[in-house]
Amino acid sequence: MLLASSKHAFAGLVSQTGKRCFSVSKLYASQATSFAVNGERLWNDIHHTAKWSGPSPGGVTRLCADENDKMVRDWFRDQVLALGAEYKVNATGTQFAKIDGTDNSLPPIAMGSHFDTVATGGKFDGALGVLCALEVLRSFKEQNIKTRAPLVAINWTNEEGSRFFPPLGSSTVYAGQSTIEAAHASTSNDGSPLTMGSELTRIGYVGDGPNTFEEFPISAHFEVHVEQSTDLEKAGKSIGWVQGWEGMTWYEAVFHGQNGHANTYPMHGRRDTLQGAAKFMTSLETLAYHMGGRSTVTSLQSGPIGSCNIQSKTKVVFCVMHKDGDSLLKMGEQAQQSAKAVSALHNLEHDWKRTLHLLPGDFTPEAVDCVARACGDKGIGSRTLTGHDSLSTLLKAPTAMVFVRSKDGISHAPEEWSDKEDCADGASALGKSVLNFDDYLEHQSK
Amino acid sequence: MLLASSKHAFAGLVSQTGKRCFSVSKLYASQATSFAVNGERLWNDIHHTAKWSGPSPGGVTRLCADENDKMVRDWFRDQVLALGAEYKVNATGTQFAKIDGTDNSLPPIAMGSHFDTVATGGKFDGALGVLCALEVLRSFKEQNIKTRAPLVAINWTNEEGSRFFPPLGSSTVYAGQSTIEAAHASTSNDGSPLTMGSELTRIGYVGDGPNTFEEFPISAHFEVHVEQSTDLEKAGKSIGWVQGWEGMTWYEAVFHGQNGHANTYPMHGRRDTLQGAAKFMTSLETLAYHMGGRSTVTSLQSGPIGSCNIQSKTKVVFCVMHKDGDSLLKMGEQAQQSAKAVSALHNLEHDWKRTLHLLPGDFTPEAVDCVARACGDKGIGSRTLTGHDSLSTLLKAPTAMVFVRSKDGISHAPEEWSDKEDCADGASALGKSVLNFDDYLEHQSK
Structure with a gap:
């Protein structure tokens, strides 16, 4: 601005x-x-x-x-x-x-x-x-x-x-x-x-x-x-x-995996977006401490809805904050690297969007x-x-x-x-x- | 049964x-x-x-x-x-x-x-x-x-x-x-x-x-x-x-934390239920591999809804599966220990409910x-x-x-x-x- x-x-x-x-x-x-x-x-x-x-x-x-x-x-x-x-x-x-x-x-x-x-x-x-x-x-x-x-x-x-x-x-x-x-x-x-x-x-x-x-x-x-x-x-x-x-940026990461039966599908080989999102969220917390900024996951939505489905789609909405503009941008880059890493680990695809960005x-x-x-x-x-x-x-x-x-x-x-x-x-x-x-x-x- | x-x-x-x-x-x-x-x-x-x-x-x-x-x-x-x-x-x-x-x-x-x-x-x-x-x-x-x-x-x-x-x-x-x-x-x-x-x-x-x-x-x-x-x-x-x-059991864990501003609240001292739930979900995956069973988180719901709230309540619905009845029960016990550990780490409270239980x-x-x-x-x-x-x-x-x-x-x-x-x-x-x-x-x- x-x-x-x-x-x-x-x-x-x-x-x-x-x-x-x-x-x-x-x-x-x-x-x-x-x-x-x-x-x-x-x-x-x-x-x-x-x-x-x-x-x-x-x-x-x-x-x-x-x-x-x-x-x-x-x-x-x-x-x-x-x-x-x-x-x-x-x-x-x-x-x-x-x-x-x-x-x-x-x-x-x-x-x-x-x-x-x-x-x-x-x-x-x-x-x-x-x-x-x-x-x-x-x-x-x-x-x-x-x-x-x-x-x-x-x-x-x-x-x-x-x-x-x-x-x-x-x-x-x-x-x-x-x-x-x-x-x-x-x-x-x-x-x-x-x-x-x-x-x-x-x-x-x-x-x-x-x-x-x-x-x-x-x-x-x-x-x-x-x-x-x-x-x-x-x-x-x-x-x-x-x-x-201070600077703040909002992102949306949407992970795409594979539907499957919650009881019967073997653990290995699953493409479970909620497990990917869990590791991604944890990485955002660590990132904030490492960078001396803050991060918050403000919404997580997953589907299909039900009691017996592996979650094949999960959307994570989060914001990162930092008083320094360069550090703020770096937090976003490192968050995206984490999304790539968990996607590789769980064989997922993901969309990545920066929805709001405000430099200090x-x-x-x-x-x-x-x-x-x-x-x-x-x-x-x-x-x-x-x-x-x-x-x-x-x-x-x-x-x-x-x-x-x-x-x-x-x-x-x-x-x-x-x-x-x-x-x-x-x-x-x-x-x-x-x-x-x-x-x-x-x-x-x- | x-x-x-x-x-x-x-x-x-x-x-x-x-x-x-x-x-x-x-x-x-x-x-x-x-x-x-x-x-x-x-x-x-x-x-x-x-x-x-x-x-x-x-x-x-x-x-x-x-x-x-x-x-x-x-x-x-x-x-x-x-x-x-x-x-x-x-x-x-x-x-x-x-x-x-x-x-x-x-x-x-x-x-x-x-x-x-x-x-x-x-x-x-x-x-x-x-x-x-x-x-x-x-x-x-x-x-x-x-x-x-x-x-x-x-x-x-x-x-x-x-x-x-x-x-x-x-x-x-x-x-x-x-x-x-x-x-x-x-x-x-x-x-x-x-x-x-x-x-x-x-x-x-x-x-x-x-x-x-x-x-x-x-x-x-x-x-x-x-x-x-x-x-x-x-x-x-x-x-x-x-x-x-095979045996299977469904559980609900509901974590209760503290409302707060997503941008302004310091990282340390937060009572963020979504971060607690993220670590809990990861522990369930590890548990399944350790025990030779399976586990699936089938639903995660958190609130308040919005783009600027620390999530003060998160419900995790999951099932664990095992062919051996004793191991199935042990998976449930260990999952509950994880819920206690992440609650302590993030200063949360949690409710724990076994909603369906079926021994092999x-x-x-x-x-x-x-x-x-x-x-x-x-x-x-x-x-x-x-x-x-x-x-x-x-x-x-x-x-x-x-x-x-x-x-x-x-x-x-x-x-x-x-x-x-x-x-x-x-x-x-x-x-x-x-x-x-x-x-x-x-x-x-x-």
């Missing part, structure tokens, strides 16, 4: 992020210094929206375009309409809530994240980001804070990719990396014939709102998210500014600096270990993220947790980041 | 099976000597019924109580009604077609097998047995062969257990090893909420026919089946008499002898390496099986194959076996 920030001039100072950056806050008085949200209201929203969930004790299971996703979307629509926002839904279901600024010729400053969760996920991943955006809009209105640029709160569709693959389903269309047709055709991870398009249609969330940056440009994109690792916790900080991300990178320095100054002493610089919709918007506009401390770094689990005060700090930092960026825009225009 | 043959007296001679057995054929003239079926008609039936299949190039996928199972059942009903049979369907869908004998006070001699197949199965496993029974009834009628005991051709429901677990779904009810309620509650291997009962109801195959041996006793049960291994092929024989079976055993000697004499020079003695409905009937009545040569021993695969002449030899041997047993009954009654 390429950074899109070259069009923005830097003021030439070194910020807390350690990057050369501008220092607009030192030149202009800002409303950002004293801004704070209503943390109690945000906390109530977090728990209120968590009720729209499939069975998931302690957590939230709200899969893209399921009934609960529809409910939380309807609620979000009602909240932003009550604020007087201009509301749109686009063809891939993403919700936009725009509030006027004092100069509506400027592209709006966006605050976005996602309401969809993984299966047996938590209350915070995604939802916190959208609810912080909503809380900022509410607090700005209550506190009569008016930005020069318009603002837009965004609920991006299918960030997780947990029901329909691939993830970042709508923001990649917005960034020109995918198409509406491809996003609609996203297939079910559980093998059902439903697609993201058919399910969005079913819940009434295929709209005529803007689909791409070109149709609806933004000045910047800011996103609050739980950290999902432990840097903030270890540093004793409630929030952080996200400087960039950095967010836009001037946007990161806005977040860093918004965090102040409450924060530190951090890096995300996974993908977010902000990686899509970064291709088109200055982008940065606010991290909120995660207890024990646990996420994608019912045990996911961030304290009330930390969530409020995150929302306040989001509002301040937006105000900082609005100041920056004003400075740039002069 | 206990043999049920102690009520039958043996004549005290040693048969070709090497067992002490009776020698009625040497005392009584039999119609069996010259009997032969119409092999062309049988071959046509095999190919005609193979059309009732889901997509399965070259083979047959006709899962219990699916649309194709309904079609082949309807066809079988029409065929036996055309022969003048008394036709019944019982509560678990098994079809009975009874033809009078000259002494209808005798329990009928049964010929049974099953029309259901595994997914991506072949044309012969199961269907051949029912079609041979039908062919014997037709040929007896054409050749004016009348038995003393009535005859019954049976299509047992859900022998395979490929759609609904457990297998032998109806014959175990017949033998008093299960209940109608339990069989109806048999759950889908693909995790769907459908049950065998709901699907049998849907296709209209829950009837009021006899469910148990006590309601509908039989004098004996004979079954033609493809060998599914290579003893006959190696010996250059088209058919065989089945002396007994022998069919009824006098019934086997009837088959052995029916096979004559065309056959040899063999053993089956898997379960059949005949293992259920054996608990209640003298039982034996006829094997038909399988090309390369392949079954549960589209490549499953037996030659036309071999199938005809199997059907002729079935008819002769029935005639031999009918003679035996007459001899016993004197």
Whole structure:
């Protein structure tokens, strides 16, 4: 992915992020210094929206375009309409809530994240980001804070990719990396014939709102998210500014063998894809330790279904992660070598596909600096270990993220947790980041 | 399983099976000597019924109580009604077609097998047995062969257990090893909420026919089946008499770990059930080679579904096979030790269940002898390496099986194959076996 920030001039100072950056806050008085949200209201929203969930004790299971996703979307629509926002839904279901600024010729400053969760996920991943955006809009209105640029709160569709693959389903269309047709055709991870398009249609969330940056440009994109690792916790900080991300790549390996009777077929000579896949999965674990990265098998599907068949086809979906781009690529190459080796051992054939690939990178320095100054002493610089919709918007506009401390770094689990005060700090930092960026825009225009 | 043959007296001679057995054929003239079926008609039936299949190039996928199972059942009903049979369907869908004998006070001699197949199965496993029974009834009628005991051709429901677990779904009810309620509650291997009962109801195959041996006793049960291994092929024989079976046990191991984010969670400290299952599966392969038995993982299901979750629950369904009962039990114990070891390594918990257990055993000697004499020079003695409905009937009545040569021993695969002449030899041997047993009954009654 390429950074899109070259069009923005830097003021030439070194910020807390350690990057050369501008220092607009030192030149202009800002409303950002004293801004704070209503943390109690945000906390109530977090728990209120968590009720729209499939069975998931302690957590939230709200899969893209399921009934609960529809409910939380309807609620979000009602909240932003009550604020007087201009509301749109686009063809891939993403919700936009725009509030006027004092100069509506400027592209709006966006605050976005996602309401969809993984299966047996938590209350915070995604939802916190959208609810912080909503809380900022509410607090700005209550506190009569008016930005020069318009603002837009965004609920991006299918960030997780947990029901329909691939993830970042709508923001990649917005960034020109995918198409509406491809996003609609996203297939079910559980093998059902439903697609993201058919399910969005079913819940009434295929709209005529803007689909791409070109149709609806933004000045910047800011996103609050739980950290999902432990840097903030270890540093004793409630929030952080996200400087960039580690690299990650998803692969699919499909092994093809031979059908046979589970009881009667001799051991030697079998072409058992599940035994091949077992050795392949073990090799991925070893690979991660050898390379100082991480690897996870996220899905294994084998067939034929039954209680008396040698498994003649097995699909293994996995991801590898590394902070270094070359090492990330090497992990993929070595994984493929393992697939070849187990295929030779078990006389299998295999297909190999790289489905998503993201080299490590950095967010836009001037946007990161806005977040860093918004965090102040409450924060530190951090890096995300996974993908977010902000990686899509970064291709088109200055982008940065606010991290909120995660207890024990646990996420994608019912045990996911961030304290009330930390969530409020995150929302306040989001509002301040937006105000900082609005100041920056004003400075740039002069 | 206990043999049920102690009520039958043996004549005290040693048969070709090497067992002490009776020698009625040497005392009584039999119609069996010259009997032969119409092999062309049988071959046509095999190919005609193979059309009732889901997509399965070259083979047959006709899962219990699916649309194709309904079609082949309807066809079988029409065929036996055309022969003048008394036709019944019982509560678990098994079809009975009874033809009078000259002494209808005798329990009928049964010929049974099953029309259901595994997914991506072949044309012969199961269907051949029912079609041979039908062919014997037709040929007896054409050749004016009348038995003393009535005859019954049976299509047992859900022998395979490929759609609904457990297998032998109806014959175990017949033998008093299960209940109608339990069989109806048999759950889908693909995790769907459908049950065998709901699907049998849907296709209209829950009837009021006899469910148990006590309601509908039989004098004996004979079954033609493809060998599914290579003893006959190696010996250059088209058919065989089945002396007994090897032992086999099915287990379910369910590993429980911890949810977590696939990208962000550190490698060390994960409680990843799929990595535990991978090592467990590999250990089962090693175990089979160490013990001189066989093992097969027939299903692996993990969750949560999604592209970004550490898999917190994984179910492994597998079977172990051994010709020696003690070794079979030891394989189960060692597999459980492996499950404990990988659970300790990955900090998992696990549930362990033995779902089906069958020690090695022998069919009824006098019934086997009837088959052995029916096979004559065309056959040899063999053993089956898997379960059949005949293992259920054996608990209640003298039982034996006829094997038909399988090309390369392949079954549960589209490549499953037996030659036309071999199938005809199997059907002729079935008819002769029935005639031999009918003679035996007459001899016993004197």
